Amino acid sequence: MVQWQELEQKYLMQTVNRLPVTLVKGDGIRVWDYDGKEYLDFVGGWAVNTLGHCHPVVVQAITKQAGMLIQTSNQFYTIPQVCLAELLVKNSCFNRVFFSNSGTEANEGAVKLARKYGKAHLNNAHEVITMFNSFHGRTLAMVAATGQEKYQHPYIPLPDGFANVEYDNVAALKEATTSQTCAVMLETVQGEGGVIIPNKSYIKEVRHWCDQKGILLILDEIQTGIARVGTLFSYQRCGVEPDIMTLAKGLGGGIPIGAILAKEKVAVFGPGDHGTTFGGNPLACATSLAVMKYVIEEALPDRVQEVGTHFLGRLEGLRVKLKCITEVRGQGLLIALQFNEDIANKVMLSCLEKGLLINCVKPNVLRFMPPLTVTRDEIDQAIVILGEAITAVTEDS
Ligand code: PLP
Numbered sequence: 001m002v003q004w005q006e007l008e009q010k011y012l013m014q015t016v017n018r019l020p021v022t023l024v025k026g027d028g029i030r031v032w033d034y035d036g037k038e039y040l041d042f043v044g045g046w047a048v049n050t051l052g053h054c055h056p057v058v059v060q061a062i063t064k065q066a067g068m069l070i071q072t073s074n075q076f077y078t079i080p081q082v083c084l085a086e087l088l089v090k091n092s093c094f095n096r097v098f099f100s101n102s103g104t105e106a107n108e109g110a111v112k113l114a115r116k117y118g119k120a121h122l123n124n125a126h127e128v129i130t131m132f133n134s135f136h137g138r139t140l141a142m143v144a145a146t147g148q149e150k151y152q153h154p155y156i157p158l159p160d161g162f163a164n165v166e167y168d169n170v171a172a173l174k175e176a177t178t179s180q181t182c183a184v185m186l187e188t189v190q191g192e193g194g195v196i197i198p199n200k201s202y203i204k205e206v207r208h209w210c211d212q213k214g215i216l217l218i219l220d221e222i223q224t225g226i227a228r229v230g231t232l233f234s235y236q237r238c239g240v241e242p243d244i245m246t247l248a249k250g251l252g253g254g255i256p257i258g259a260i261l262a263k264e265k266v267a268v269f270g271p272g273d274h275g276t277t278f279g280g281n282p283l284a285c286a287t288s289l290a291v292m293k294y295v296i297e298e299a300l301p302d303r304v305q306e307v308g309t310h311f312l313g314r315l316e317g318l319r320v321k322l323k324c325i326t327e328v329r330g331q332g333l334l335i336a337l338q339f340n341e342d343i344a345n346k347v348m349l350s351c352l353e354k355g356l357l358i359n360c361v362k363p364n365v366l367r368f369m370p371p372l373t374v375t376r377d378e379i380d381q382a383i384v385i386l387g388e389a390i391t392a393v394t395e396d397s
Contacts, residue, residue, distance in 0.1 A: 004034065019352055026053025029371055029378050031357070040382050041357045042370045047191065047223050047334065050250040050291055050300075052371035058253045061290035062283065071281040080285035087292055092233060093241040094261035098269065099280030103222035103248030104137025106258035109274055110244045111141060111185070113260065114216050115161075116268050118182030122214065125182040131167040135192035136185065136220055145185060148193075168198035170205045177209070183216035183244075184209075188234040191223035194365045195329055195336030203238040216243040216266060222258070223334065226250030227295050227372055230305035230332035237331070250372075253291035257284040300372045301332075308332040310376050311368070314383045322387070324394050335368045336361065343393050350389035356382055 004022045022034040029052050031041045041053070051058055065080065072078055085097040100106045111128055118125040130136065132147035140159050143151050147164035163181075165172040167190060188203055190196040203219075210217040219242040224234035228250055231237040235245065243266045248258035258279070278284075294300070312330055315337055319325040327338040339347075342363035351358050361367040370378070 019349075021352065028052040028055070029374055037355065039352075039355050039357050040378060040385070042368045042374075042382055043357045043359045044369045044371050045254060046249065046359070047228055047369035048249045048252075048254055049371045050226055050253045051294060052373050053254075055253065055294075055373070057290050057294050058255075058287060061287045062255065065283050065286035068282070070283045071278065073277065074275065074280060078280070078282045078285070080282045080289055081280040084285045084289045084292070087289060087296075088247075088259065088261060091292075091296060092245070092261060093235070093263070094245065095264040096262050096267035098260040098262075098274065099285065100248075100258035100260065100276055101256050101278050101284075102137070102258050103220075103246065104139050104142050104258075105276070105279070106222065106246040106248055106260050107136045107142050107145065107185070107218075107220055108139055109260045110218050110220075110246050110262075111145070111161075111183070112274055113244060113262060113266065113269060114183035114185075114218060116273065117216060117266055120268060122182050123179070125180050125215070127161050127163060127178065127180040127182060128218070129163045129165055129173060129176050129181060129184045131186050131190070132164050133167055133190055133193040133196060134164075134187060134220075135190070167193075167196065168202050170202065170209060173206060174209060177213055177215070181213070181215050183218050185218040185220060187220045188224050188238050189229065189331055189334060191334060191367070191369075192361065194338075194362045195334055195367055197329055197331060203235075203240055207240040207242075210243075218242060218244040218246070220246050222246055222248040223369075224331075226292070227301040227304050228332055228334050228369070230308055231301050232296070234331075251291070252284055252288045255284050255287040257288050295372070304332040304372050307374055307376060307379065308335070311335055311374075311379045314379060318383065318387050318390070322390055322394070324390065330368075333368070333370055333372060333374065337366045337368075339364045343390075343397065346393045346397075347386075347389050350392050351385055354385045354389055356385040356389070358382075358386070 023031050025032040115126045130145045134147045136142045136145040144158035144162040163176045165176045225247045245261045315328040326340045344360040344366050348360040359367040
């Protein structure tokens with residue numbers, strides 16, 4: 001038998017502590033490893049697999065477009081790119097779109113857009129305020145934007161032009177705002193930060209402050225967008241309209257794509273200001289178009305609210321039974337469970353053994369991001385495995 005894991009250790013840069021499973025096949029919420037073992041996938045490619053694995057809509061879109069036109073350059077018009085931009089604009093509060101290949105790139109572009117706006121309209125202001133415990137990506141600038149020491153430390157000195165302040169604290173934001181500030185960038189729920197949900201009024205208050213100062217609000221909806229939290233975009237749930245929004249992850253249903261969406265007055269990029277070789281290619285856009293149409297036509301945001309409530313209720317049931325669970329929190333199908341000690345990794349490994357894939361996002365926090373098509377029955381199956389795993393881990397220690 002081929003030792004894939006040994007080969008990985010030999011040939012790849014060791015940037016991830018991978019779990020000891022080699023996945024080879026997927027169908028809906030199920031995946032199979034190299035040895036044929038089946039798992040329920042509640043990681044969903046880190047909130048990417050909007051319709052689950054190998055959904056026919058996604059497979060057909062890829063196959064059809066791959067046989068027609070995969071990539072040109074952005075020197076030419078291509079139909080899927082235009083259609084996807086139109087769909088995104090018609091279903092949001094934005095007027096213009098730029099496509100990238102990933103979330104990090106979308107955020108990087110959003111910051112460039114805000115800086116260009118700052119140069120033109122805010123007396124050269126260029127600084128962007130972001131939050132501690134955030135996650136915005138892995139380029140040097142996005143590491144500077146990401147307010148987490150562990151990601152920043154190895155790369156100091158970082159690009160300047162970012163100030164990190166406490167999340168869910170409007171006073172801290174106000175204090176950090178200067179004449180050099182051109183924008184505030186934040187997540188409506190800090191996903192990688194452990195599914196941290198701010199106070200109900202926080203995002204509205206941030207919007208209000210940005211309006212007062214004439215600075216831009218950028219919402220990073222890379223994890224919360226595409227119905228993940230029960231509305232097509234999370235800003236709709238918050239009751240505000242940002243000036244710029246970034247998307248990625250669920251937008252392509254598994255195919256890499258990111259996007260910057262902006263209001264007309266902020267969409268100040270002109271020819272040559274920003275660009276990409278692969279971004280907006282026909283294959284990614286045709287796939288994303290099929291995913292987005294399905295999400296909208298099948299009313300997945302409503303479905304996410306319904307199954308998400310069921311999931312939260314079932315986890316709450318576990319919390320009542322198992323003393324080690326201190327909190328269950330989430331919106332839609334972005335959910336976390338917190339323990340009173342650092343046992344999340346052990347629970348994740350026990351789940352893995354029992355055929356359930358989950359994500360350990362902090363030493364004491366598990367995160368769940370299943371496909372938006374997950375059923376109540378699949379949630380119930382996951383809950384049984386999770387309950388057994390937690391019991392096994394706590395009885396052992
Ligand atoms: N922003 C948020 C909120 C994210 O959750 C992530 C990835 O987890 C990113 C940005 C980076 O996206 P990508 O990994 O596609 O570059």
